[in-house]
Amino acid sequence: MVKRLFPRSIRARLTTIATLVAAVVFTIASVMTLITVPGNLYGVVQTRVELAVRRVASELRAGEFHTVLETPSHVQVLQVVSARGNVIATSPGLDQIPSLMAFQASEPETIYTTELTLSRHQHEPETHYLVMAMKVHTSNGLATVYGAASLNDVDKALKWINILLFLGTPLILVSVAGITWAVVGLALRPVERIRAEMAEITGQDLSRRVPIPDTGDEITDLAATTNHTLDRLQRSVETQRRFVSDASHELRSPISALRAQLEVANAYPDETDWQATGKRALAAADRLTGIIDELLMLARLDAGAVAPRRVVDLVRVAKDQVRRREGAQVPIVLDSCGAAPVFGSPIQLDRLLTNLLDNATRHAATRVDLEVEVEGDRVVVMVTDDGDGIRPKDRERVFERFTRLENARAKDKGGSGLGLPLSRDIATAHGGTLTVADHEPGARFVAVLPLHREP
Structure with a gap:
């Protein structure tokens, strides 16, 4: 026996289909979110740090040297380190960061990117940073420009996104299933009333009718059509009953006449004109044959026989x-x-x-x-x-x-x-x-x- 892929109940089937569709939609949306959102968030931070680093590098090439670097918002660290490892320029109030200098740029005029855990001051807890480094030719030789921006906001956003996706999606699917179950049950309630009323209707009493909801939808049309069908069925049954009654009456009359003639003839055989009696009996039989032939042809036409x-x-x-x-x-x-x-x-x-x-x-x-x-x-x-x-x-x-x-x-x-x-x-x-x-x-x-x- 082949197993059904979906439940037999319409309510359960629609709930299952709605939940599966929602699951597919949310899965695709989650995958697209996990693919695009982290890159976009990191891209924003990277763009800010890269612009700041290139601006400082451009100033160094032009000989516009400042020991205190103007640091844009959302960029926490800007430092310029000489080839000997000395900090020759830095953001206001920033200490030397040894772990930052451990990240080296190999080729001049090329930006290198990494992520490091840094502490800008001795008593400051370490923070997750996006770090970029670029070697620049200056009048005093090669120097490395460092820039860093905190990734705390990005990490918090990704954490909430993961929570919403991996915990919120199941909750949403459960909600979709529950709402679909309730809505379909409410929509099918008139159908259940129609079914219950139809179950009570029998061939002995065809006067009952199913309730017609006032929603004006397909179920209303179904109930109205059902009542019209019951009207036709009732008329057909009443016609059939009347037909059977009338047919019985029409057949009884010639049979009764024929029986009476034969009984009289049988009771008084010597006084009976058997030739006339035979003619009358034959006429009655002919009438019975005509009625039966017409009834049979009507029955075939009613049955749709061609x-x-x-x-x-x-x-x-x-x-x-x-x-x-x-x-x-x-x-x-x-x-x-x-x-x-x-x-x-x-x-x-x-x-x-x-x-x-x-x-x-x-x-x-x-x-x-x-x-x-x-x-x-x-x-x-x-x-x-x-x-x-x-x-x-x-x-x-x-x-x-x-x-x-x-x-x-x-x-x-x-x-x-x-x-x-x-x-x-x-x-x-x-x-x-x-x-x-x-x-x-x-x-x-x-x-x-x-x-x-x-x-």
Whole structure:
């Protein structure tokens, strides 16, 4: 099993990442500080001493000799020593410093640098100095110019820098980890409340909703989206329950009728017209088969199953529909263009026209008009009857499953309330629409599907 590099908890992961990033940043900053700051501090002191030494050397070359040397600030020692080791010029009040003279400059006109521990006076404690020496040609021969400046301030600064880097960095990292842990925990508190509420929601009670924080951030969007999802889920479950209930009711009616007919026939076999009973039983079985077929197709569409598809000419499908219905009580008048190719399932598209024409013929008074036209990049199919029509407020209800209007229930005993919903689902699955348009008299159903063009 592969070990995880980071903790499983988001809070712990973010804390770890923030601490590691801070550690990398502070490590780089510490290394850069240790590389650049000591050199810069020493460079400042060295520059001061070098300027003072070169100034004295320049005066000696020019013959401007002074036994008491003017010493600039931050430079504590200036002395000129002859080739014999005698101090011929020095800073005010400064004793001879033997340890200073032990540092010799080898080549003339070249500055040599070292660090020494010196005491400027006999009773003064020794101090860390930066010392520079330079041999100069004078009118009296070679002389060595010495300059020294205390490094106490530099040593103190470096000491504090080391303390801050090696002790302060761990404290800062601990602070970063603690602050990140607290801030992430505070930010994730609404998520925990959402999780706790989601854990309490069950399939038996989908009315509960997660709390929406008023922070206006991504967690607010997450909570709002979760509630929208729960709304859709609740509606879907309620629709499913109603669907199961209505399906049970629709299936029970023909089964009950069939059972009653068979029971009567079985109870009075000598008085039963078995041919008529068989016809009625076959009609009930046909109705059951139609309901079951529509339920199965609806279930497949709901599950997102895609049936085999190819290019289908809706004009040819419409002509086949009209041919199969020749001699029916309500004639169907076809008005079509030359061809209307659509890419889709032949079975489903044929079922769409079947349902629309069955619905129209059940409600028509004298005729049904079927029109198939190509308009731009779409195919428009219109099925119009001259019946009672559909009120505007009911034009969306008719596409709900098992919905049958009152006038339809009175005139149509064979409908299941699944044909129109199935037709709309088929149109939607093919990237189209199915609506009820204004028309007088009767009702007009308009199916719009994308036109297929050969590449």
